[in-house]
Amino acid sequence: MKGLLRLSDAIDAVLGAIARFFAWGLPILVIVIVFDVISRKFGFQLNILGVDLGSTRLQELEWHLHSIVYLTWIGFAYIRNTHVRIDVATGHLPPRSQAKLELLGCLIFAAPYILTALPYAHNFFVTALLQNEGSAAPNGLPWRWVPKGFLYFSFVSAGLAVLSVAIRRIVFLFGPPDLAEEAMPTPATMAH
Amino acid sequence: MIEWIGDHLAVIMFLVLTFIMFVGYPVAFVLGAVGIAFGYLGVVFGIFNVVQFSNLLPRVYGQGVENATLVAVPMFIFMGTVLERSGVAEELLKCLQILFRRIPGGLALAVVLLGTIMAATTGIVGASVVMLTLIALPVMIERGYSKELSLGSIAAAGTLGILIPPSIMLVIMGDLMQISVGTLFAAAIIPGLIMSGVYVVYIIILAFLKPGLAPPLGAHEGPQTSAELWKMVVVTFAPPAFLIFLVLGSIFGGWATPTEAGGVGCFGALLLAWRAGKLSFASIKEMSENSAMTCGVVFFILFGATLFSYVFRALGGDDVVIEILKHFGIDSGWEVLIFVMAMAFVMGFFFDWLEICLILLPVFTPILAKSAFPGYIEEAKLIPLYFAILLAVNLQTAFLTPPFGFALFYMKGVVPPSVTMMHIYRGIVPFILLQLFALAMVMIFPETIFWLPRRWGMLD
Numbered sequence: 001m002k003g004l005l006r007l008s009d010a011i012d013a014v015l016g017a018i019a020r021f022f023a024w025g026l027p028i029l030v031i032v033i034v035f036d037v038i039s040r041k042f043g044f045q046l047n048i049l050g051v052d053l054g055s056t057r058l059q060e061l062e063w064h065l066h067s068i069v070y071l072t073w074i075g076f077a078y079i080r081n082t083h084v085r086i087d088v089a090t091g092h093l094p095p096r097s098q099a100k101l102e103l104l105g106c107l108i109f110a111a112p113y114i115l116t117a118l119p120y121a122h123n124f125f126v127t128a129l130l131q132n133e134g135s136a137a138p139n140g141l142p143w144r145w146v147p148k149g150f151l152y153f154s155f156v157s158a159g160l161a162v163l164s165v166a167i168r169r170i171v172f173l174f175g176p177p178d179l180a181e182e183a184m185p186t187p188a189t190m191a192h
Numbered sequence: 193m194i195e196w197i198g199d200h201l202a203v204i205m206f207l208v209l210t211f212i213m214f215v216g217y218p219v220a221f222v223l224g225a226v227g228i229a230f231g232y233l234g235v236v237f238g239i240f241n242v243v244q245f246s247n248l249l250p251r252v253y254g255q256g257v258e259n260a261t262l263v264a265v266p267m268f269i270f271m272g273t274v275l276e277r278s279g280v281a282e283e284l285l286k287c288l289q290i291l292f293r294r295i296p297g298g299l300a301l302a303v304v305l306l307g308t309i310m311a312a313t314t315g316i317v318g319a320s321v322v323m324l325t326l327i328a329l330p331v332m333i334e335r336g337y338s339k340e341l342s343l344g345s346i347a348a349a350g351t352l353g354i355l356i357p358p359s360i361m362l363v364i365m366g367d368l369m370q371i372s373v374g375t376l377f378a379a380a381i382i383p384g385l386i387m388s389g390v391y392v393v394y395i396i397i398l399a400f401l402k403p404g405l406a407p408p409l410g411a412h413e414g415p416q417t418s419a420e421l422w423k424m425v426v427v428t429f430a431p432p433a434f435l436i437f438l439v440l441g442s443i444f445g446g447w448a449t450p451t452e453a454g455g456v457g458c459f460g461a462l463l464l465a466w467r468a469g470k471l472s473f474a475s476i477k478e479m480s481e482n483s484a485m486t487c488g489v490v491f492f493i494l495f496g497a498t499l500f501s502y503v504f505r506a507l508g509g510d511d512v513v514i515e516i517l518k519h520f521g522i523d524s525g526w527e528v529l530i531f532v533m534a535m536a537f538v539m540g541f542f543f544d545w546l547e548i549c550l551i552l553l554p555v556f557t558p559i560l561a562k563s564a565f566p567g568y569i570e571e572a573k574l575i576p577l578y579f580a581i582l583l584a585v586n587l588q589t590a591f592l593t594p595p596f597g598f599a600l601f602y603m604k605g606v607v608p609p610s611v612t613m614m615h616i617y618r619g620i621v622p623f624i625l626l627q628l629f630a631l632a633m634v635m636i637f638p639e640t641i642f643w644l645p646r647r648w649g650m651l652d
Contacts, residue, residue, distance in 0.1 A: 025460075
């Protein structure tokens, strides 16, 4: 039980560190957009280390950044319990019943969804990598495996988050009292 | 029996989804899980092919990842978060409060106007409802306002954020319906102002009839000379005016796409926060993380709904819906429209606007686009725009209708303990009726939608 809980802690820590790091994508995205608007308006373009940063590339960079930010947060948002849920019927149940429901949800809803999606997400990423797929636009960005890799990662991280949440519920429900206290899920926070 | 189930699998899928939502497990997972489970069931019934599962990831990728329009979503979320920190709203409320000091119900009016102005700078409901509740509710209660009127006006004003552009909901609608987001923004302005105007008229009449509910402030408060008053107005209105000019001006002036306007607006909001001394490394980090988390939540629902609606349509859901409509004799444009509006309203009791849009729009947009509103809307290409704005107005109520109005939960999270959920429920009922009235107005007079975009040459 203790080992399981440590695994859960490790998952939370790793997903949290990754998510926090990539959250910086948002302020960077603001800078890219403002630069894009200004440079297009005044008709100049930057050339850094021999790479032209034209508007096509910048606009592709924008959705890359945006996707990377939220794709790294999908799993961690579940750990922080912020995914929207309709708890009018179950919100007032005692903690043990809620923990059982959450565990069942992990097994019945989340696990089949994630496990079905994972192999497809993996293939999607690997195909882009092997074919060295790039933008359809002549001046676009290369390396479509990057956003597709993050898409794959989002399902991996969602799976890990589900595993971590499920472990905490198992320890809480069936573990010794002192560990159950430690695994006790954080009180439900308001969505968003 | 088996055959019947096979034919109606899509309907069963929808009912199962509605039912399972109430288990309280995150909606995003449930949507995806139900989609995939019914994909497998479809395989069993021989109406779905396992190979079709491999279309799912490219769908999700095309809808959610490689999609330049939706970059606006994180930007408006980020902008709302930054703006909340900048203290602009507090200043504005103080100023509006003093301007309306002699009018009965002045404080409630100030809240509605504040909601309208803030709605024109940011596109998310959660942020504005929480912000308005925190800054306005204590003042209103202290001044002897009835709790119900205070809560109702705050919730209604706060939800204007999804209707008055820039609005995240309109961005997502535009993306789903292939309407330009700029046109949707222009079309939503007048309906948004009608909504806010209806609130204002209601509050004035109510405060006039029952002054006890909303006592006036007294003339001794605030600056006494008109010069000081003007100075205050200019100083406090300048920051939000600057932001509205930056966001809406850059869209309608043709400088930036709505997506980019979100980024420009973020930049403006960061400047305002910096000017107010609220910007530091730690605060940027915290604001980025909060916004990023909201993005993760929104887009994971988008993933689930994309999977769900793909399977729903692959199982023949569209045909089943048309068949059911026909069965009940709903086939003219008006009947379908009113049916969808009623359905969205009812769904609003349980679902968030995002789920409603993601589930209803793909199914009903093609059906409605083919229907006719003779003598009413002559150009067929205007019908999707008409539908989109009506739905957007209608979905205002999705935030407010018990038991599951998002705005109500945001509110409950930040009100003092003396305010109960019952106060909130009672407070919002008149505003829901007002919203339905505004919806009827916009529905009956479609020029309220078309006039502005036509004037700006967006409908040619």
